[in-house]
Amino acid sequence: MRLSPDQIIFWQHGFFKLNATIVYTWGLMLALAVGSYLITRRLSRGLQRSHWQNLVEIVVTGIEQQIKEVGLNQPRQYLGFLGTLFLFVAAASLCTIIPGYEPPTGSLSTTVALALCVFVAVPFFGIEEQGLGGYLKSYAEPTVIMLPFNIISEISRTLALAIRLFGNMMSGAMIIAILLTITPFLFPIVMTVLGLLTGMVQAYIFSILAAVYIAAATRVRQPSPEPEAQGKE
16 A cells, blocks of 8 residues: 555656645646736736636635634735645645545655745745844744743744644545445545535635744734823922
8 A cells, every 4th residue: 555655656767756736736736827928917906707716716705814813914925825835735635536546745844835835934934024124033932041942943833733634634545545445335425525625625724824834934013002190290
């Protein structure tokens, strides 16, 4: 039984390997890029709009609303990054209905890459919002004693993001593969539908956690107002 699409090798020359994870990842990115171009090339501002444009507007509006509810006051600034994360993970799950396709998120290398994107994006947006000095100062808050713990927290939550997504996606694929070998086809079909739902939930959770981490890095501490004088002497 294959535990990861990394084990499917399409081509190999010495050290270099072209496995299913690489092929499916780039194929999925190409499909998303081409699909985005085809949907957005003829956008309309009038009342007559295509069904695809309506769907895109619903998705974009929903993502913006979720970003704003997390605490990021300018959701458009983070829409490109967080929206791409959500769409990639969600599309990887939805494509499992294609025979022979295995989601690249079932590989630890893919989930680590996605988590590293979040790991880089957090200080990027934090520095952009607070400046380099303000962002680095946040590591020593509330006291300098917290500096090593805050650094460890940055690393550990990146690992947690990668392992959580990998474990949830791989477990669903493994359960379906096991059921296909010991049960009739009807029950695995039901599990496949549940797997699609699980994949969408995982895409939502991964994107929300990324938004929460970015919101924590971009928050600007406002000085507390001085208490007003109680009266004139």
